[in-house]
Amino acid sequence: NAGVTQTPKFQVLKTGQSMTLQCAQDMNHEYMSWYRQDPGMGLRLIHYSVGAGITDQGEVPNGYNVSRSTTEDFPLRLLSAAPSQTSVYFCASRRNREPSYEQYFGPGTRLTVT
């Protein structure tokens, strides 16, 4: 299993540009989520999904869109990038039932908005 994969690893955008961060998992996990990591602030939840066709907002959803058309993929879209969105983005997945709620994280995407 490849686990959780994310592309790209690094990205530089200009203010106002749009882009999509890709996330895929091959573990047949129902639950997928996107976090951003900023210094001193831990991991903050952006959006999450409990299954194909179902998404919901997390703690910091503004400026981001998601969709979940398949179990495997959960892309994150930035519609109009802003410098405040400079961060490291992590995608994660897990089963949505017992016995384990362990979240598996991808390697991250480092995004810089100038």
Added chain:
Amino acid sequence: GENVEQHPSTLSVQEGDSAVIKCTYSDSASNYFPWYKQELGKGPQLIIDIRSNVGEKKDQRIAVTLNKTAKHFSLHITETQPEDSAVYFCAAPAGGTSYGKLTFGQGTILTVHP
């Protein structure tokens, strides 16, 4: 929602010493408390978790203790080694369910000096 506070933000120890990281949470209904380790340039990885029906769980050199009355839980690492150097995050589920959205602490940078 859940509020998770983590202390200290940085911790420096000598190889062989013990390290303790503490977290407090706000939602008394929370019943699942994981700890994640993040090495430089990688995504977080689960190292240990505890359910609310037990007070302590051990796995070799790491242990987690839970005090539900006081709403705090701690990570204990004994006989620290340089490879334990990393960022450690605690988390608790928002909404009190073990399968809910995780709220993360701010992280602790642990440095183990040889």
